[in-house]
Amino acid sequence: MPKIELKISPFFIETLVDVVERVTKILEGEIVVETAGIDEDPDLAAAWREGLLEALREDCAHLLSIIENHDFGQGVIAIDDQQADATLRACSAIRLKIQQTFLQDIPSEALETGEIDFYALKPDTQKVFACYVFLASWQEMLLAEMYPHIAEEISFDEGDVPGDEEA
Amino acid sequence: MWTDAFDDNPDTEGSAATLTEVDRPWHVVVRNDPVNLMSYVVMVFQKVFGYTTAKAKQHMMEVHQLGESIVWTGEREKAENYVYILQQWQLTAMLRQADA
Numbered sequence: 001m002p003k004i005e006l007k008i009s010p011f012f013i014e015t016l017v018d019v020v021e022r023v024t025k026i027l028e029g030e031i032v033v034e035t036a037g038i039d040e041d042p043d044l045a046a047a048w049r050e051g052l053l054e055a056l057r058e059d060c061a062h063l064l065s066i067i068e069n070h071d072f073g074q075g076v077i078a079i080d081d082q083q084a085d086a087t088l089r090a091c092s093a094i095r096l097k098i099q100q101t102f103l104q105d106i107p108s109e110a111l112e113t114g115e116i117d118f119y120a121l122k123p124d125t126q127k128v129f130a131c132y133v134f135l136a137s138w139q140e141m142l143l144a145e146m147y148p149h150i151a152e153e154i155s156f157d158e159g160d161v162p163g164d165e166e167a
Numbered sequence: 168m169w170t171d172a173f174d175d176n177p178d179t180e181g182s183a184a185t186l187t188e189v190d191r192p193w194h195v196v197v198r199n200d201p202v203n204l205m206s207y208v209v210m211v212f213q214k215v216f217g218y219t220t221a222k223a224k225q226h227m228m229e230v231h232q233l234g235e236s237i238v239w240t241g242e243r244e245k246a247e248n249y250v251y252i253l254q255q256w257q258l259t260a261m262l263r264q265a266d267a
Contacts, residue, residue, distance in 0.1 A: 033254045092257035108201035
């Protein structure tokens with residue numbers, strides 16, 4: 001069971017809850033990932049999307065239940081493995097939706113490298129961008145706690161060329 | 168589209184073409200996105216496919232550097248299931264039939 005120590009200012013938590021609630025409302029009715037071409041049968045395609053949407057709603061509800069808890073950000077929080085997986089997925093979904101909705105003017109490369117002039121952003125965008133960055137940090141903390149071998153082995157060396165092994 | 172190969176008359180060349188289409192395996196393809204963390208993508212590949220960290224990392228690097236990676240190949244039903252699970256993990260995953 002991952003235990004994460006988080007000390008966050010109540011002001012930022014308020015901002016985080018506000019942004020996550022807003023984005024979660026958007027996600028109640030639309031999935032984030034592309035599903036085009038999955039199935040030519042419209043009924044099956046609709047069932048596919050509805051299944052994804054239902055799973056997404058559950059994941060976002062897990063995330064909201066954690067950040068809306070009054071202990072969040074005040075010390076150590078323990079999350080069971082199932083809740084941690086849901087949190088990881090919800091953080092990804094919310095970050096993707098933030099990128100698609102609020103950060104679409106920022107080039108993908110800048111987002112990937114993090115080379116963004118925070119103070120050049122509009123105040124509203126600063127708010128969502130701060131949450132976008134926080135959710136990524138939280139994912140990193142959870143991953144480091146749950147899968148330390150991955151964090152140790154991941155190299156961000158651009159010269160790391162993929163080999164030819166097939167899946 | 169693969170259904171274009173189907174023919175109403177099973178005795179024509181179309182039926183042979185259909186068999187060929189049906190027999191060809193399906194790829195599960197994951198495309199790059201600017202949002203998901205490298206460590207997250209590696210974790211998902213390990214969790215979904217049971218890959219070693221090295222293999223999962225190799226696929227992640229293909230996604231990151233080449234724009235996409237074929238992460239699994241096999242029968243359509245299983246491939247569809249993998250695509251669905253990867254989409255639940257918020258990865259841009261899709262099905263693609265192998266070339267003839």
